[in-house]
Amino acid sequence: MSTIKTPPVQTTSGRRASISREEILQATLGLLGPHRSLSSLSLREVARATGMAPNSFYRHFPDMDALAIALIDLAGTTLRRIIGEARHRVSAERSVVRSSVEAFMEQLNTNQKLLHVLLREGSVGSPAFRDAVERELRFFEEELCADLKRLAKLNNTGLYEPELTARAITRLVFAAGASAMDLSPEQHASFTQELCIMVRMIIVGTQTMSRNQENRL
Amino acid sequence: MSTIKTPPVQTTSGRRASISREEILQATLGLLGPHRSLSSLSLREVARATGMAPNSFYRHFPDMDALAIALIDLAGTTLRRIIGEARHRVSAERSVVRSSVEAFMEQLNTNQKLLHVLLREGSVGSPAFRDAVERELRFFEEELCADLKRLAKLNNTGLYEPELTARAITRLVFAAGASAMDLSPEQHASFTQELCIMVRMIIVGTQTMSRNQENRL
DNA sequence: TGTACATCAGTGAACGCGCGTTCACTGATGTAC
């Protein structure tokens, strides 16, 4: 540590000192919007947004597909952490359903771009990309399923096909979330309310069905 | 009707005698597949598949977006007709739910390409395109809602928030359908079964919730 | 501390390609007389 080097900014020419993977991810997110999907972005656009030469892209990702997958992973991890926190912060007065759905909707606003990737692009794109999205969905299902079982035991209510229940809720919430991204902020509150009711329908449904099943036995 | 003209095939050069709108739609559907989405098709690809010069495209559609919307309309109309028939063909032994879901899943196989457009591309693409998809979804919701009300009256069961119920079911089924397109034929049967249960959860849920509401009053 | 050298994340320039769109054209078809 003898000499103090110049800070890692631009050198003489248009050369960037260093580019981090994270920087590229963030720049890409910045390009996304309600009408700009990941699959419509070009490598050169991403490079431009990051402020690097097009060919520099290859120093970080083999192709655009790899970038897309990295974004999916990021989105999934972020969202699961948030929802997880919401679930365990559940108090007596605020139901699990309400808390989780609200946390989800809140994320929809804060991390719009990130969730866009997860919610809206699961059906287009390469097989690898789709796999990544599917994997995230399954994570959610499993966590939700565990939660449902725990709650059922706690409240001593029945639970008909917990796996299917979890899947139904996950798919519904994600589908709803995808279309909620177009809504104005004012519409968000009522939308959240509606989504809660829908989820509750499913939960009440499973409980009732399990009870009827018991009766039949 | 004096002279018999040559049939409407190729003339001397590479000139097509006539190209119908329908022909273009069908050729475009032919290009779609599990890993080829509408938004990734180029005008020139469509022209090639139709067997016409690229610029001939403009004689039929102002741009690719218009073509996409035409396909959405076609897909929606087709599917609604099929499901409608299924609903009214309901017998005593086969429930409405089961019949409708089965009709839906069957269509998924037969008109795969067409449904691909409707199910998977609703979240990407131009505003006009998205509107078209949303419109179709609402059609479904309304029809389903009317059916639910009719059934509730018939069976004298309650119905909590029929609009929300219809929406929940529609969104769930469409989301499920979208991911079902990747499944192998063998997996279809069990998937249909699962989907039926999910839908039934929602229906049982609303019925129970309406009953509890009555009790409270 | 200084020097020589290897590494490798950055770059500019260039490539060939498929794209959407335009233009002026052509020739089949229908219509008026």
Place this chain on the structure above:
DNA sequence: TGTACATCAGTGAACGCGCGTTCACTGATGTAC
């Protein structure tokens, strides 16, 4: 029935453009001595 003419759905050729990818390069950084 024949002729003259308008219409318009088809076309080939050409345009400029942004794309993904390649190449040989450069210069900052770390390491060995």
